[in-house]
Amino acid sequence: MAAGMGPPHHRAAVKPGAGGSAGGRRNLRMALLLLLPAAALLLFVFYLPVGTALLEGFREGPDSSAYSLRRFLSLLTDPYILRLLRFTAWQAFLSAALSVVIGLPLGYLLANRSFPGKSLVASLVMVPFVMPSITVALGFLIMYGTNGWFNGVLESLFGFKVRVLNTLWAIVLAHAFYNGPLVARMTQGAWERLDPALEESARTLGAAPFAVWRDVTLPAIAPGVLSGTVLAFIYCFMSFPIVLSLGGARFSTLEVEIFTSMRVLLDFETAAALAAIQAAVSLVFAYVFLRLEGRAPALFASTRARRPRPLGGKAGDAWIWVLLAALLVFFGGPMASIVADSLHDPRGGVSLAAYERIVTAGHNFHLGAPPLRTIQNSLRFAAIAAVIALVAGTCFVYATVRFIGRRLPLLETLSLAPIAVSSVALAYGLSVAFRGPLSLVPQDLRIPLVHGVLAFPFVVRAFRPVLEGVDARLIEAARTLGAGRWRAFVDVELPMAVTGLLVAFALCFGLSVSETTATLMLARPEQVTMPVSVYRFLAARDFPSASAMAVLLMAVTGGVFLLGELLAALLRRQRGGRAVARNA
Amino acid sequence: MRRKGLRVRLLLVAALVIGLVGALLAPANARARQRLVVYTYDSFASGPAQAIKDGFEALYPDVEVVFLAPGSAGETLARVIAELNAGGTDADVLVGISDTQLPRAIDHGVFMKLDRSLLPNLAKVPAHLDFDDTGHVVPFDHGYVTIIYDSRVLGEADLPQTLEDLTDPRFRGKLIAMDPRTSSVGHAFLMWTIAEYGDPGYLEFWERLLPSLLTITGGWSAAYSQYEAGEAPMMVSYSTDTAAGVYYAGSAHSRVLTPKGQAYQQIEAAGIVAGTDVPELAHRFLDYLLSEEVQSLIPTNNWMFPVNAQTPLPDFFAEYAVVPENPVRLDPRLIEENEQRWLREWARLITGQR
Numbered sequence: 016m017a018a019g020m021g022p023p024h025h026r027a028a029v030k031p032g033a034g035g036s037a038g039g040r041r042n043l044r045m046a047l048l049l050l051l052p053a054a055a056l057l058l059f060v061f062y063l064p065v066g067t068a069l070l071e072g073f074r075e076g077p078d079s080s081a082y083s084l085r086r087f088l089s090l091l092t093d094p095y096i097l098r099l100l101r102f103t104a105w106q107a108f109l110s111a112a113l114s115v116v117i118g119l120p121l122g123y124l125l126a127n128r129s130f131p132g133k134s135l136v137a138s139l140v141m142v143p144f145v146m147p148s149i150t151v152a153l154g155f156l157i158m159y160g161t162n163g164w165f166n167g168v169l170e171s172l173f174g175f176k177v178r179v180l181n182t183l184w185a186i187v188l189a190h191a192f193y194n195g196p197l198v199a200r201m202t203q204g205a206w207e208r209l210d211p212a213l214e215e216s217a218r219t220l221g222a223a224p225f226a227v228w229r230d231v232t233l234p235a236i237a238p239g240v241l242s243g244t245v246l247a248f249i250y251c252f253m254s255f256p257i258v259l260s261l262g263g264a265r266f267s268t269l270e271v272e273i274f275t276s277m278r279v280l281l282d283f284e285t286a287a288a289l290a291a292i293q294a295a296v297s298l299v300f301a302y303v304f305l306r307l308e309g310r311a312p313a314l315f316a317s318t319r320a321r322r323p324r325p326l327g328g329k330a331g332d333a334w335i336w337v338l339l340a341a342l343l344v345f346f347g348g349p350m351a352s353i354v355a356d357s358l359h360d361p362r363g364g365v366s367l368a369a370y371e372r373i374v375t376a377g378h379n380f381h382l383g384a385p386p387l388r389t390i391q392n393s394l395r396f397a398a399i400a401a402v403i404a405l406v407a408g409t410c411f412v413y414a415t416v417r418f419i420g421r422r423l424p425l426l427e428t429l430s431l432a433p434i435a436v437s438s439v440a441l442a443y444g445l446s447v448a449f450r451g452p453l454s455l456v457p458q459d460l461r462i463p464l465v466h467g468v469l470a471f472p473f474v475v476r477a478f479r480p481v482l483e484g485v486d487a488r489l490i491e492a493a494r495t496l497g498a499g500r501w502r503a504f505v506d507v508e509l510p511m512a513v514t515g516l517l518v519a520f521a522l523c524f525g526l527s528v529s530e531t532t533a534t535l536m537l538a539r540p541e542q543v544t545m546p547v548s549v550y551r552f553l554a555a556r557d558f559p560s561a562s563a564m565a566v567l568l569m570a571v572t573g574g575v576f577l578l579g580e581l582l583a584a585l586l587r588r589q590r591g592g593r594a595v596a597r598n599a
Numbered sequence: 600m601r602r603k604g605l606r607v608r609l610l611l612v613a614a615l616v617i618g619l620v621g622a623l624l625a626p627a628n629a630r631a632r633q634r635l636v637v638y639t640y641d642s643f644a645s646g647p648a649q650a651i652k653d654g655f656e657a658l659y660p661d662v663e664v665v666f667l668a669p670g671s672a673g674e675t676l677a678r679v680i681a682e683l684n685a686g687g688t689d690a691d692v693l694v695g696i697s698d699t700q701l702p703r704a705i706d707h708g709v710f711m712k713l714d715r716s717l718l719p720n721l722a723k724v725p726a727h728l729d730f731d732d733t734g735h736v737v738p739f740d741h742g743y744v745t746i747i748y749d750s751r752v753l754g755e756a757d758l759p760q761t762l763e764d765l766t767d768p769r770f771r772g773k774l775i776a777m778d779p780r781t782s783s784v785g786h787a788f789l790m791w792t793i794a795e796y797g798d799p800g801y802l803e804f805w806e807r808l809l810p811s812l813l814t815i816t817g818g819w820s821a822a823y824s825q826y827e828a829g830e831a832p833m834m835v836s837y838s839t840d841t842a843a844g845v846y847y848a849g850s851a852h853s854r855v856l857t858p859k860g861q862a863y864q865q866i867e868a869a870g871i872v873a874g875t876d877v878p879e880l881a882h883r884f885l886d887y888l889l890s891e892e893v894q895s896l897i898p899t900n901n902w903m904f905p906v907n908a909q910t911p912l913p914d915f916f917a918e919y920a921v922v923p924e925n926p927v928r929l930d931p932r933l934i935e936e937n938e939q940r941w942l943r944e945w946a947r948l949i950t951g952q953r
Contacts, residue, residue, distance in 0.1 A: 095950075152821050153824050156825060156828055156830075157828070161828075161830055162828060163828075180814075180830065256817055256818075259781060259816055259821070260818070260821035262814075263815045264778040264815035264816075264950070265814075265949055266950075267950050271778070271946075272946075275780040275946075277677065278674055279781075279938075279942070280939050281676075281703050446685070447681055447682075448685075450686055450687065451685050535674065538669075539667070540665050540667045550641060551644065551668075554642035555646055557847075558824075
């Protein structure tokens with residue numbers, strides 16, 4: 016364990032044994048206390064119900080009470096299943112790689128540069144996260160289709176078209192559209208905590224720009240990059256509607272097979288076994304990533320935050336403007352396509368009729384609930400889920416970083432499990448549990464709890480690199496000056512970790528708003544959410560209303576993200592002001 | 600000060616009294632209205648469901664109908680079974696089980712046997728549509744899966760006349776299909792090819808068909824948006840699509856093909872969930888589903904054909920919705936026995952091609 020980590024005196028943790036053995040015991044007690052919310056949440060809303068469901072994979076037959084490994088052995092020796100697994104991992108790898116390629120420059124821009132409308136851009140790139148997969152598929156069709164915008168521009172400029180749709184590239188691009196921002200925002204948090212003095216002194220000492228990047232910058236942001244990459248990988252490993260809509264059945268992933276067993280053949284045992292295999296494989300990959308992350312030395316903890324340089328009109332900044340424009344086209348294009356589609360009248364021309372239909376409170380014919388109620392439902396679920404996940408997640412990270420002080424890849428891997436389990440298997444396990452052992456949980460809390468458990472891994476991944484970037488000596492200093500642990504947390508760590516928390520919040524919120532599989536399995540009739548109503552409009556062949564609803568969904572969540580960004584910017588400015596005042 | 604305190608106390612007492620009275624009255628009110636919970640698939644919920652709820656509640660003012668749509672027909676059935684496995688479901692009625700899913704649903708004990716004497720409207724349903732000889736469900740609509748084409752792109756002379764014609768090189772990349780594992784339309788098309796070419800002949804057909812397939816999407820919506828955007832001029836879809844195009848967009852450019860007069864017939868059924876505590880009400884609801892009042896909603900709200908033979912069809916629907924001369928159907932028991940293998944073999948073939 017320790018061999019892979021940086022020199023011990025550089026660790027970002029308060030040394031557990033600092034106060035002698037009594038202090039050590041107190042630290043352990045605090046750690047256990049802080050781990051409690053996460054443990055309870057994961058145990059009752061994930062491990063027990065989903066574990067029970069996956070146990071079915073070991074059952075010999077539907078009515079048998081004998082358990083064995085037989086089903087696993089036959090699945091794992093089936094060349095077809097192995098081929099599916101291989102392809103699933105391959106496309107997830109490609110997607111995660113492209114997400115890094117897109118996420119790194121974006122993370123650089125967000126952490127190091129300031130430009131007009133930056134908060135808007137920062138919230139805009141989080142919006143893909145909440146888009147229903149069918150909406151992304153439509154956006155990509157309008158953007159990259161044979162008769163799409165992209166090919167239109169290509170053809171008028173160079174006289175040729177490229178085929179993107181219905182290839183592996185469409186899948187990988189769409190996955191990067193979802194996950195690039197994830198990598199970017201996780202990287203941004205770590206990057207902002209990198210003390211600019213380190214890079215400056217390396218440069219002063221004569222290091223070439225590339226050497227500075229390789230030896231100082233990269234190691235410092237590595238935990239953030241790896242955090243984002245591991246989430247992107249797991250996410251793409253489980254992907255399926257995007258894969259089938261944009262690539263086609265040729266590119267089937269293992270999740271399609273699980274869905275077929277669970278929902279078409281009603282063969283719960285095979286579905287459970289496949290879901291267990293899928294989760295195991297993706298968690299093994301995650302474990303490897305997290306070991307890598309554990310190797311990244313934590314010697315960049317800083318007291319100073321960097322100040323983003325304004326993006327100006329200098330010649331050197333030209334390529335950055337180009338980069339910014341390219342990123343805006345990549346993320347804004349498919350979203351703008353949806354807006355255009357929502358204004359498209361099937362009888363020809365442009366019309367706002369779809370919006371009139373969906374904002375009319377009385378128009379509940381398609382949804383069984385007024386459309387505005389679906390917005391209310393989505394926002395309420397998301398807000399409660401975000402609180403649940405943030406409390407459990409930040410306590411978990413705080414306990415492991417500050418009180419345990421060592422990275423525990425196994426524990427971290429286990430904390431990622433909720434997003435590694437097939438969503439249909441998860442939904443099945445939970446729907447059974449809420450009618451059995453969890454039947455006491457009030458209806459209104461069930462969906463937020465499930466979303467909270469699904470968002471928990473995102474909070475952990477987003478908050479950890481940032482908290483590690485906050486120098487523990489600062490806390491020690493604050494405590495020496497008489498501040499309690501809580502005061503030190505609120506006054507010192509919280510403001511410095513604000514980007515990480517903001518990203519965590521946005522991810523929780525977005526995840527809850529976009530989740531449909533478990534929601535549909537648990538919802539009562541009146542609990543229709545925004546993405547569900549998008550699917551309802553599509554089912555009713557009301558395509559413009561579906562797009563208008565998707566636009567509304569993007570606008571509402573984008574607005575929430577923007578509010579968060581503005582709040583964080585305010586906090587950062589205040590803190591910056593205070594720091595300047597103190598220095599003066 | 601004192602007076603203010605008194606007023607606060609009075610307000611509190613009043614609130615308490617109102618709350619108590621309300622709490623006593625509310626459940627009494629709720630108890631007076633019997634609840635009938637109907638699980639259905641999403642396009643039924645967004646289609647005729649609201650009108651059916653209003654109509655039934657008007658007939659029986661002391662009844663409240665609640666529709667719940669957990670997704671596609673398969674997802675709806677999966678939720679009922681999951682809930683039954685956990686000890687009980689809220690569903691009293693399940694509307695929208697396909698004939699192909701029925702044997703499996705019966706095996707899982709989803710439906711109770713119907714008392715057909717309580718369903719007088721069933722007499723108006725032709726015998727060939729009333730397919731369930733086990734007496735668990737009644738059909739409420741039916742439709743046909745076939746190929747639609749864009750008549751602005753393909754002329755009369757270019758059209759395929761048989762399924763085999765689709766494999767012709769001139770149709771390379773011209774057809775969009777759906778995955779039979781995730782889409783009921785895709786499932787119906789696969790069953791059609793099995794009925795036409797037999798087992799294992801269907802696999803060889805699909806191998807020949809592959810070059811003509813632009814893509815095989817997961818669901819109907821994704822396929823339809825590609826078709827409408829002009830990615831391919833043909834797709835697997837319903838024989839009512841021209842009628843729907845006329846109704847929504849005032850355009851009949853999408854036309855329906857019935858190769859050799861064929862199309863695959865889907866029959867959708869409804870049944871009463873085992874363990875319901877309102878079986879009699881549920882029977883009345885099923886009978887209402889079969890009434891002309893509800894059946895006349897089916898064409899333009901669900902884009903299927905009514906099963907009640909006495910239901911008048913809207914003129915444009917009668918004109919554009921195509922009824923094939925030789926509808927194709929596979930025996931549901933045969934499907935149940937072989938489905939797992941068929942889907943697996945199909946998926947092996949398709950994924951082997953990447």
